[in-house]
Amino acid sequence: MQLTGSRSGRNKARPEGLAERIYLQLKDDIFSFRMLPGDKFSENEIAERMDVSRTPVRQALFWLEREGYVEVFFRSGWQVRPFDFEYFEQLYDLRIVLELEAVKRLCTMDVTPEPLFALQSFWIDEPRLEDGQEVSRFDEEFHMALVAAAGNGEMAKIHRDLTEKIRIIRRLDFTKDARVNATYSEHASILLAIMQRQTQEAQRQLQDHIAVSKAEVRKITLHMLHQARPEDEADTPSS
Template structure:
């Protein structure tokens, strides 16, 4: 059985981890930012141990890089990892739509409608973090109604790089408005129980990110892992010697 002390320590550690992770994925801590264990401990008024544990957890998610005896910094966005996180998201969400259509209640559809209004309101106020949170909740309902909450939790814990790219895209004029329109299209198909159209709309909704990656990389080059440079030592000296 856990003692009160252990419960409190776990709560502190979780709080520090959650606050740091939220700051990273919402870009309050920009990619490449050096983070100090000591300074964060002072800010949260905790010992350095829960901060150190949070760094370890975040490093496993690829959100911070810990360089022993040197520094810890927020990781740059890795588009290779974004592609893998995107693949996971697309695979699970495409599969869950069929289950959603078979199980969704009126309450689920009512909340989806409300979220579209909340997204539009957040967009007018330029409340981009709220906009993304409502966006996430919109998709989360599909998983909850389909009794697949575990899959949603997996996506949440494995989508830090993908989330940061999504945050960057909505800073660009017009993209967020299109997101809301696409949500309307998805919801309309789901109400009609048209799985094929719902999946097609979802595919278009998710795949917009592919065309937007080059745009945001051009606008925020310092936020991304540099493209691999050509290996100057990979020299062709004419191939194998000819056999006589």
């Protein structure tokens, strides 16, 4: 299992800042498939690779455990938490509820919120991006911007947290060119329906759009996960 980290010398940062750096790096390794669901590892391995002591590593891992990304086995070390497909489907159901309500509120506004014009510029007017992972990032921003523009800060916060929890699934979805092209077309249709205050049509298109991504969850296999690992790390064995 490949982990990334600095070998440029023992990090002298304060413990809290060091643990946070390790936490962010490990989370990125998980989201980028350098660490796959089910991969096992030890605190010593991460400490060695990142050239730090075990104390900030342990703190970072407990943060990740609390968020549901890793789990600990006291006799055999740690592992990246395997996919729980029912859990992801429940998150998608919640996502649909939040975003449909946001669209309903946007369609009843007298004035179109400014963020929607920025979304229109990116998804309709500007040239399309081709890199799937880059499009995945902008796809997240599209949906978060819709919810934020609806004006309920607490709803937007819950949606942001939800977005991070399903990020790993969405990144797998965007490894396919067809999904990239469909995302552009579907986002454009959703935006136009909202701007034309077509509430039911906008909600229908949004629900269909999310349902396709949700359906991909059940198609994910271990083979797909290994294919998603960066090529220069694909042959690196897990510990």
